Amino acid sequence: MKYLKTIYLLLCCTLALAACSDDDENSASGALSITTPAYTNVGYNKATLSANISGTEGVNIVKRGFCYATASHPDIYDTTSEVRGSEISTTLTGLTPQTTYYVRAFVTLYNEEPRYSEETSFTTPAETLSDELAAYEAPTYVDDYTSFSAWSNRYDWNLANVHDPTVMKTDDGYYYMYQTDASYGNAHSGNGHFHARRSKDLVNWEYLGATMSETPPTWIKEKLNAYRQEMGLEPIDNPSYGYWAPVARKVSNGKYRMYYSIVITNYIQTGKPEIENNGNFDGSWTERAFIGLMETSDPASNIWEDKGFVVCSASDKGKTDYGRSSINDWEGYFKINAIDPTYIITENGEHWLIYGSWHSGIAALQVNPEDGKPLNALGNPWDITGEDNSGYGKIIATRGTSRWQASEGPEVIYRDGYYYLFLAYGSLSVEYNTRVCRSKNIDGPYVDIHGNSAMGSAQLYPILTAPYRFDNSYGWVGISHCGIFDDGAGNWFYTSQGRFPVNVGGNEYSNAIMMGHVRSIRWDANGWPLVMPERYGAVPQAPITENEIAGDWEHLALTTSTGTQRTSETMTYDLGTHKITSGSWKNATWTFDAATQTITTSAGVVLYLQREVDWEASPRTHTIVYAAQGNQKTYWGKKLQ
Numbered sequence: 001m002k003y004l005k006t007i008y009l010l011l012c013c014t015l016a017l018a019a020c021s022d023d024d025e026n027s028a029s030g031a032l033s034i035t036t037p038a039y040t041n042v043g044y045n046k047a048t049l050s051a052n053i054s055g056t057e058g059v060n061i062v063k064r065g066f067c068y069a070t071a072s073h074p075d076i077y078d079t080t081s082e083v084r085g086s087e088i089s090t091t092l093t094g095l096t097p098q099t100t101y102y103v104r105a106f107v108t109l110y111n112e113e114p115r116y117s118e119e120t121s122f123t124t125p126a127e128t129l130s131d132e133l134a135a136y137e138a139p140t141y142v143d144d145y146t147s148f149s150a151w152s153n154r155y156d157w158n159l160a161n162v163h164d165p166t167v168m169k170t171d172d173g174y175y176y177m178y179q180t181d182a183s184y185g186n187a188h189s190g191n192g193h194f195h196a197r198r199s200k201d202l203v204n205w206e207y208l209g210a211t212m213s214e215t216p217p218t219w220i221k222e223k224l225n226a227y228r229q230e231m232g233l234e235p236i237d238n239p240s241y242g243y244w245a246p247v248a249r250k251v252s253n254g255k256y257r258m259y260y261s262i263v264i265t266n267y268i269q270t271g272k273p274e275i276e277n278n279g280n281f282d283g284s285w286t287e288r289a290f291i292g293l294m295e296t297s298d299p300a301s302n303i304w305e306d307k308g309f310v311v312c313s314a315s316d317k318g319k320t321d322y323g324r325s326s327i328n329d330w331e332g333y334f335k336i337n338a339i340d341p342t343y344i345i346t347e348n349g350e351h352w353l354i355y356g357s358w359h360s361g362i363a364a365l366q367v368n369p370e371d372g373k374p375l376n377a378l379g380n381p382w383d384i385t386g387e388d389n390s391g392y393g394k395i396i397a398t399r400g401t402s403r404w405q406a407s408e409g410p411e412v413i414y415r416d417g418y419y420y421l422f423l424a425y426g427s428l429s430v431e432y433n434t435r436v437c438r439s440k441n442i443d444g445p446y447v448d449i450h451g452n453s454a455m456g457s458a459q460l461y462p463i464l465t466a467p468y469r470f471d472n473s474y475g476w477v478g479i480s481h482c483g484i485f486d487d488g489a490g491n492w493f494y495t496s497q498g499r500f501p502v503n504v505g506g507n508e509y510s511n512a513i514m515m516g517h518v519r520s521i522r523w524d525a526n527g528w529p530l531v532m533p534e535r536y537g538a539v540p541q542a543p544i545t546e547n548e549i550a551g552d553w554e555h556l557a558l559t560t561s562t563g564t565q566r567t568s569e570t571m572t573y574d575l576g577t578h579k580i581t582s583g584s585w586k587n588a589t590w591t592f593d594a595a596t597q598t599i600t601t602s603a604g605v606v607l608y609l610q611r612e613v614d615w616e617a618s619p620r621t622h623t624i625v626y627a628a629q630g631n632q633k634t635y636w637g638k639k640l641q
Helices: 004-032 129-134 150-158 218-230
Strands: 038-040 045-052 061-069 079-082 087-093 101-111 120-123 166-169 175-177 194-200 206-212 241-252 254-265 289-296 305-312 335-336 342-345 351-354 362-367 394-396 407-415 418-425 433-441 463-465 483-484 492-501 514-523 527-531 551-558 569-574 579-582 592-593 598-601 604-613 619-631 631-638
Touching: 045 061, 061 087, 061 527, 079 514, 120 241, 129 351, 166 241, 166 483, 175 241, 194 241, 194 254, 218 254, 218 289, 218 305, 305 351, 305 407, 342 407, 351 407, 394 418, 407 483, 463 492, 463 527, 463 631, 492 527, 514 604, 527 619, 604 631
Parallel strands: none
Antiparallel strands: 038 045, 045 087, 061 079, 061 101, 101 120, 166 175, 175 194, 194 206, 241 254, 254 289, 289 305, 342 351, 351 362, 362 394, 407 418, 418 433, 433 463, 483 492, 492 514, 514 527, 551 569, 551 631, 569 579, 592 598, 598 604, 604 619, 619 631
């Protein structure tokens, strides 16, 4: 009994001591107090919080901070931000714009339930363009892709190995790009034709693959040899094919068309293949080109169904006058060359194919909306006559009277009452440049900005792109054969390839490096397009302010001297005097119009401003650029950082 009593007394003492201990701890933690959080500096993706904790003496605090959520009464199982100290503060980041957040400060205690403050809430505002601009990161992909140009690296190409691109926006929200087979080191060779890629933002492009298998459609050889038989020529058993310059368009919901060019490069007389350095030349021109048609209901599948023959090259010289006296004879056998198609549905619902290059000019051919084939029957392709050239199309643009005109790659769009016809001038390696004219009617007459007819011998203006070089760069050449497209919200874009100049970095083949370019278009007060000098990089278009104009700019003029790159000079815009204090416009005055985002100079030129990427900077960043037209020149400029 004495032993049991002793145990009982010890147990009672222990419980009493424990009770005393609990009372002391409850007393300490019971005095703990947390103020309701205050919030400041609330932005579209951030907010600063602060609160005070008192009564912490003798309290074993494990954690303290803020818990927050988009529903009321957040706790430590929601998102938390832990801090230290009795005056706790933190800046929350990564918040969602236009969202209400509920916040409580908290502490967690050893072996106790968490303690919370009263709740408060705040709402983040909408993200502004200035916010987006401050957070903007420029594209980082390289332009010299020679180290990964091989076919095995195709999923890393982005816009590498792009030539003669065409772009359309489709029902799934993607932009799809298709192109000529040309590639650095012939990377596409043996891997199909008319390669595709897609993008959501026009900056990052996903390679999809070829839209046509390596073996061309059988109808091409059949059609070629049927014509040769009628001309009294032997069939060609193994034609040499070239795959060139498609155009892709949405026809209606769930229906897309692609017109493509396939050129036969065998000589007409003997059927022998054309060989570099004039091998096999037999005193005749090379064979005709064909335009075919494919359709799909789902561009994402990259599965296109071939729909066959549309049109071929056609001559007005008869069946036998295909001789060429020498390789310096430029009076081509074909009047209309069936390459470089573009396709448009007019405002009144007519469907037109615009095509042709180098020979006698560009033709407009109306097609049947139902099948995309010529609306009217085609005549024989060796004796075409009349304004419609026996059904092969009306000539709407020429460059003089020669049958070898250095004009190609037509593209037609409709905007605000006009059909705009874009053309590539010159040879590809360097001088390639882009011109534009317009008409109220799809089949003309087309005139340029000065009223010159597209059917005459005059140069067409304005010049939209040409070889150029800003400082700290090798620049670009061969910038033409464009595709023009919009985003459905009134924003227009220009796409083409750009090529490196020769011997960049000691690479003797650098002129074959071809990078796909996308550029934004602004339209001047008279409705003429201006292509921005720097490539598109999805820079947020926060309004430009007058203060940002002040400083040094790189300025260059695109002129008819397109055989070499145009280089830049420095112009300085002074804010105090509103004068240009250096460069070829020195002493000219300038004024800024915030509403139109333009600079008007006393030199008689209005500069249209836009935010774009400074691709020559290292690291790349955003800057301000301008484009302008005047005095038969196009002016490009870039603000230096």
